Amino acid sequence: MSDELVAALDIGGTKIAGALVRETGALTVRARRATPARASGPTVMAAVRAVLDELTASPQWSRVVAVGIGSAGPVDASVGTVSPVNIPGWREYPLVSQVRQAVGGLPVTLVGDGVAMAAAEHWQGAARGCANALCMVVSTGVGGGLILDGRPHLGPTGNAGHIGHISVDLDGDPCPCGSQGCVERIASGPNIASRAVADGWRAGPEGAGAAAVAAAARAGDPVARASYERAAQALAAGIAATATLVEIELAVVGGGVAGAGEVLFAPLRRALRDYARLSFVRELSVVPAQMGTDAGLVGAAAAAARASDVAGFGAAAQTRSERCVGPRGPRRLGA
CATH class of the missing domain: 3.30.420.40 (ATPase, nucleotide binding domain)
Incomplete structure (x- = not known):
């Protein structure tokens, strides 16, 4: 060694x-x-x-x-x-x-x-052994990286797989990147929390971040749950579009928002079934990241x-x- x-x-x-x-x-x-x-x-x-x-x-x-x-x-x-x-x-x-x-x-x-993140998950984490995968960080922002043909795919400038700025809502809110309706504008932690608050969710002593919204959703709050379901739908749309383009077989989702567990992953898997309909992406898996x-x-x-x-x-x-x-x-x- x-x-x-x-x-x-x-x-x-x-x-x-x-x-x-x-x-x-x-x-x-x-x-x-x-x-x-x-x-x-x-x-x-x-x-x-x-x-x-x-x-x-x-x-x-x-x-x-x-x-x-x-x-x-x-x-x-x-x-x-x-x-x-x-x-x-x-x-x-x-x-x-x-x-x-x-x-x-x-x-x-x-x-x-x-x-x-993709390089780490492919080396030692949830994407180990996969030739074609998308690995995502869903946190303050939404980022991603691709594994193609068994290797991390950087692209000419190191940005390949930057799924957070795929537009999934043509009439959506403006994004700081200059576009609108981006995955990040809907599914990042701050945007999950701000949407819940705007729709009437009231934060408790634990604060008004995405983790608090997840806790409320887990306890059955319908507004908190709806905010996570909308985030999951945006993620599913971006993942399905990526899979259709480059035929990935696995999507790995990590970052602070992924810490919500099944509050995020259950609606994400349901939404992905609606978006990934073509035969060559129908078996796409979504799993939590392992590298933390x-x-x-x-x-x-x-x-x-x-x-x-x-x-x-x-x-x-x-x-x-x-x-x-x-x-x-x-x-x-x-x-």
């Missing part, structure tokens, strides 16, 4: 996390800061640097050979910039050059957070290791397995 490490950053609208990652996917040193999402670009970068400072201060830093970044998007990996919808202070922000400067010139690889909050870090490390030819990292994700679990149990890939 190699003693080399890869440093990873997971940057989103709520938090900036960092870790040193072993070739097994295990995380060693960790650091975290809240994202000052409404602050200026330099202020957001200062939080990133604070995370990196903690990592570089570790005695283990001397073993780091590459750095991976999974960021809320859109990103442009071709030039190293990010323009996250939920971090308005970063528009075409030169994140890669800033991070490279902070880590002494080590190679830095940038991917969208959904691509990072570490998915972005593990996937960013795998992407960086692959880009820098670091041996061992993500090896399982590059090996096409014999079988993939579908709605009727394991089935041979390509069958």
Whole structure:
């Protein structure tokens, strides 16, 4: 086993996390800061640097050979910039050059957070062994990444699979991305909560976030349940459209909203039966993610290791397995 490490950053609208990652996917040193999402670009970068400072201060830093970044998007990996919808202070922000400067010139690889999550789930999680899958992060925003022909598919700029900004309601509400009726505008945690409140749901002492709405739905509140059912319908429409386009056989859903469990997954599976009607997508499965909050870090490390030819990292994700679990149990890939 190699003693080399890869440093990873997971940057989103709520938090900036960092870790040193072993070739097994295990995380060693960790650091975290809240994202000052409404602050200026330099202020957001200062939080990133604070995370990196903690990592570089570790005695283990001397073993780091590459750095991976999974960021809320859109990103442009071709030039190293990010323009996250939920971090308005970063528009075409030169994140890669800033991070490279902070880590002494080590190679830095940038991917969208959904691509990072997909790489992690394919390496060690719910999509392990699947040749063609969509992996989604449903949280403050909605992101996604694709596994095609047994490998993470990044696309030219690192945004392939960004399902959150597929429009599923032509007359829907405007989205911060500039379109309207996007999956994210309906199914993200803040939008689930805001719709419930607008429709008359009253928050209790636990607050008015998506988790509180899920708890109310679980207890039988019809307004809370309706908000989750609408979110599930938007997700199902986006998943079915993606499956029809590229013939995925599995959709993996993670992120904070997925923590609602069957409050989300039961209506999602029902809605998917209505949208995925063609013969070649009818057996599409939807399952919860397995990698939890570490998915972005593990996937960013795998992407960086692959880009820098670091041996061992993500090896399982590059090996096409014999079988993939579908709605009727394991089935041979390509069958």
